[in-house]
Amino acid sequence: MKALVFPGQGSQYPGMATDLVAASPLARQRFTQAADVLGFDIFAVLREGTEEDLKRTAVTQPAIFIHSVVLAEVLGLGQTAQLVAGHSLGEFSALVVAGALDFEAGLALVKTRAEAMQRACDLAPSTMAAIVGLDDAAVEALCAQVPGVVPANYNAPGQLVVSGSVAGIEQLVALAKPAGAKLAKVLPVGGAFHSPFMQPAQDELAQGIEAANFVAPRCPVYQNVDGLPQTDPVIIRQNLVRQLTAAVRWTQTVARMAEDGATEFVEVGPGKVLQGLVKRIAPAASVAGVDKLPTTEA
Numbered sequence: 001m002k003a004l005v006f007p008g009q010g011s012q013y014p015g016m017a018t019d020l021v022a023a024s025p026l027a028r029q030r031f032t033q034a035a036d037v038l039g040f041d042i043f044a045v046l047r048e049g050t051e052e053d054l055k056r057t058a059v060t061q062p063a064i065f066i067h068s069v070v071l072a073e074v075l076g077l078g079q080t081a082q083l084v085a086g087h088s089l090g091e092f093s094a095l096v097v098a099g100a101l102d103f104e105a106g107l108a109l110v111k112t113r114a115e116a117m118q119r120a121c122d123l124a125p126s127t128m129a130a131i132v133g134l135d136d137a138a139v140e141a142l143c144a145q146v147p148g149v150v151p152a153n154y155n156a157p158g159q160l161v162v163s164g165s166v167a168g169i170e171q172l173v174a175l176a177k178p179a180g181a182k183l184a185k186v187l188p189v190g191g192a193f194h195s196p197f198m199q200p201a202q203d204e205l206a207q208g209i210e211a212a213n214f215v216a217p218r219c220p221v222y223q224n225v226d227g228l229p230q231t232d233p234v235i236i237r238q239n240l241v242r243q244l245t246a247a248v249r250w251t252q253t254v255a256r257m258a259e260d261g262a263t264e265f266v267e268v269g270p271g272k273v274l275q276g277l278v279k280r281i282a283p284a285a286s287v288a289g290v291d292k293l294p295t296t297e298a
Helices: 018-023 025-038 040-049 051-055 057-074 090-097 105-124 136-144 165-174 196-211 233-244 249-260 272-280
Strands: 002-006 082-086 126-132 149-155 159-167 182-184 264-269 286-290
Touching: 002 090, 018 057, 025 040, 025 057, 025 105, 040 051, 040 057, 040 272, 051 057, 051 249, 057 090, 057 105, 057 136, 057 264, 082 090, 082 249, 090 233, 105 196, 136 149, 136 159, 136 165, 149 249, 149 272, 159 165, 159 196, 165 182, 165 286, 196 233, 196 272, 249 272, 264 272, 272 286
Parallel strands: 002 082, 002 264, 264 286
Antiparallel strands: 126 159, 126 182, 149 159
């Protein structure tokens, strides 16, 4: 059974999706629609922008979403998908590819999400750190010792990202190495994503999610907040609202997909981050990725 997985923020790179636009009328149409929704020509930024340009949240999140969704559409992957999931932002890509939401509605939510997250980051200094080499329970115990620091991304066994205040994260990093962590590193991010620091963004995004037209997806969507498969639009909405302040349970998501019969995982979109994580979570599964159109190699 094949599972499609979609990347989140951090997988972007200059020039992404340019092969799609060159080869596909559908891709060109989608980028025209995207410019209308976003209010700027995002393809021009992808084609001509620098790495720094692409790091702006208002560009990064829509860019990864568009690349992932359009690539899946051009290759017809959504029609045959049996299981889908996305990491953080990638959950929006998964929902659109599975048919729970149309392209423009999905992009509008991603735009709202990116802008709301940036505003939440500006309200209070906060950050994230990666802790490598400790099991989840050990990192959770460290978080319990530091007020305002919480687990944010359960990325793979032995790799957990935490979120919190700048001072809290620095304190946890200082505790992690003596506790046996191989690596404890503050990440170059704008704020404490997937934590209570994102509550203002969640409140803002909730309004957009409630107004959007969700329908039952063609296949189960495994959602970040609990790692469980969902097809009920009501539950999908509720989980999507919770996602901004709840941890991304990627380890649990991939493990559950494998338990439910997924033997092949394909990352659809820019980069290879999820491929590495899936290999660690479900080593018996085959793992591949699609970043560009195969025809570009001919």
